[in-house]
Amino acid sequence: MKRLLISLTVALAMMFVLTSCAKQPTQEMNDSKAAIDAAIAEGGEKYAKEEVKKLNDDLTAAMDEIKVQDGKFFKNYDKAKEMLAAVKSGADALKAEIPARKEKAKNDATAALDAAKTAVSDAKALLAKAPKGKGTKADIEALKADVAGLEAALTEADGMMTSEDYFAAIDKANGAKDKAAQVAEQISQAMAKKK
Amino acid sequence: MHSRFVHGILSTFLLICLSILYGCKAAPVPPEVALAETQEHELWRAGAEIYFPREYREHKAVLRNGKDHFIAEQSRFVWFRNYESVQKEFSSIISNGNNLFKKIQEHKSSKSAAIAGQIVFFQNKLETLKKLTTLINEGRLSRRQLMTAELLLNEVQRLTEKGKFQEAEKKLRIIPVYTASATEAIAPVLNRYANKEQIAKWRAWVNDTIEVSREKGIYSIFVSKLDRKLILYKNGVPYKTYAIGLGKNGFHDKLHAGDLATPEGKYRITKKQPRSKYYKALLINYPNEEDSRQFARAKKNGLISTKVGIGGLIEIHGGGIEGMTYGCIALENNNMDELYHLVDIGTPVTIVGAIDYDNIISSTIKDL
Numbered sequence: 001m002k003r004l005l006i007s008l009t010v011a012l013a014m015m016f017v018l019t020s021c022a023k024q025p026t027q028e029m030n031d032s033k034a035a036i037d038a039a040i041a042e043g044g045e046k047y048a049k050e051e052v053k054k055l056n057d058d059l060t061a062a063m064d065e066i067k068v069q070d071g072k073f074f075k076n077y078d079k080a081k082e083m084l085a086a087v088k089s090g091a092d093a094l095k096a097e098i099p100a101r102k103e104k105a106k107n108d109a110t111a112a113l114d115a116a117k118t119a120v121s122d123a124k125a126l127l128a129k130a131p132k133g134k135g136t137k138a139d140i141e142a143l144k145a146d147v148a149g150l151e152a153a154l155t156e157a158d159g160m161m162t163s164e165d166y167f168a169a170i171d172k173a174n175g176a177k178d179k180a181a182q183v184a185e186q187i188s189q190a191m192a193k194k195k
Numbered sequence: 196m197h198s199r200f201v202h203g204i205l206s207t208f209l210l211i212c213l214s215i216l217y218g219c220k221a222a223p224v225p226p227e228v229a230l231a232e233t234q235e236h237e238l239w240r241a242g243a244e245i246y247f248p249r250e251y252r253e254h255k256a257v258l259r260n261g262k263d264h265f266i267a268e269q270s271r272f273v274w275f276r277n278y279e280s281v282q283k284e285f286s287s288i289i290s291n292g293n294n295l296f297k298k299i300q301e302h303k304s305s306k307s308a309a310i311a312g313q314i315v316f317f318q319n320k321l322e323t324l325k326k327l328t329t330l331i332n333e334g335r336l337s338r339r340q341l342m343t344a345e346l347l348l349n350e351v352q353r354l355t356e357k358g359k360f361q362e363a364e365k366k367l368r369i370i371p372v373y374t375a376s377a378t379e380a381i382a383p384v385l386n387r388y389a390n391k392e393q394i395a396k397w398r399a400w401v402n403d404t405i406e407v408s409r410e411k412g413i414y415s416i417f418v419s420k421l422d423r424k425l426i427l428y429k430n431g432v433p434y435k436t437y438a439i440g441l442g443k444n445g446f447h448d449k450l451h452a453g454d455l456a457t458p459e460g461k462y463r464i465t466k467k468q469p470r471s472k473y474y475k476a477l478l479i480n481y482p483n484e485e486d487s488r489q490f491a492r493a494k495k496n497g498l499i500s501t502k503v504g505i506g507g508l509i510e511i512h513g514g515g516i517e518g519m520t521y522g523c524i525a526l527e528n529n530n531m532d533e534l535y536h537l538v539d540i541g542t543p544v545t546i547v548g549a550i551d552y553d554n555i556i557s558s559t560i561k562d563l
Binding site: 070 | 232267269270325328337338339343349350443519
């Protein structure tokens, strides 16, 4: 009888350990959320939108796993903890990578803007060679206004750089560069016609 | 003996419990669950959040609901788990997701087509406006506005290629601001060339000039700014036609000194200059009486500064038609030679904007 009582006590103790000791990984949950928020604050939505979405999905999956365990008689949050740890380390890695992406975008935008500025100043230099005053052809006059329009676009792109809107600055600069090349070609043609 | 029996029963019970707990195989998770999650990600990538936010939110809510049912099922004891209803639910979610995906694709493709149409529309409009500004030498502000519009259109094209339709549409909405501004800048000049009364007046002047040539058997000159032609009439019949060049504001009617405009009206040659800064020149009697009246009216109404003069020294001269004059009419030197020898002091010179109502400006501005 004594042995029976001991066996029952051990069984009850084991059940108690299995069902009550496992607690929700609250700290890990908060850490993972905070890590994603930090990655977003670093510019994740702009420079790593896809990855941020994936991290949020993974976090949801981890939370779902916690819910699964919450509903179980024998709780085991090990898998959820692993998932949360992966989310946290992914978010931390992403946060660390964003400045480099931002820097790359900035460098790309600077290069695009420099190329556009060179193209516009080339066109302007060509215009400066065009005959002046009464001998200036009508189309040269029109092209002067076109170059002024291109310069206005460059000023706008400079403003985008200041507000760190690098992708928009790249588009604006590339457009201005292409157009400046066309204008330069038109200036050359107009000047050739004059000769 | 009794205790050994009870102990045996208890051990068997524990063994059964352990085998139930760890030995039973769980029902397999339906593949639809993972598929639905992948689909949700694809919907997001396709822009569901942007193009169909309400439907996407609803889809996500239904998916969440399905997941909660799945979680509830997963939380059961292994041998109580039954994913049949979950599988059914997720199949329906996937089917709805597929419909939403199709909807997005259709929407994007119609957006792409609509934007492409708009791009063509604005390209044509910009081309027309550029052509008109070149035709009337009206650069400056309008050309700057047109260049800005062109650059925006370029950005719209780039954004469309990247599938960023919303951003492309946003930029498309700004373009009319610049085209309208450019049109407004050139409208005062253009409208005169599409005004029936104005053209009738110009035509009457030309007819008078031709009539004088016919009646008196003399040469008379008529200049059409829009056609950029100088036609020399002899005995009321066209005798020679020369291409001409005008000034920066050549399509405006001259009002005062320094406005770079070419006067419109009935004049005559007052002086022949065999040696001029611009090869040879024929001076006309600008300002005539009508010009003086017009100038006085403009001053009285405050349209021009009280300090400004009416100007003068308007000539038909050589130097080539590609140059920009200060309001004179320029000819190629060989043509100037010919004209110079054919006409005399007193030869009538009528300068008009256009003589036909159905001209390039009137027909083009109809499309603007």
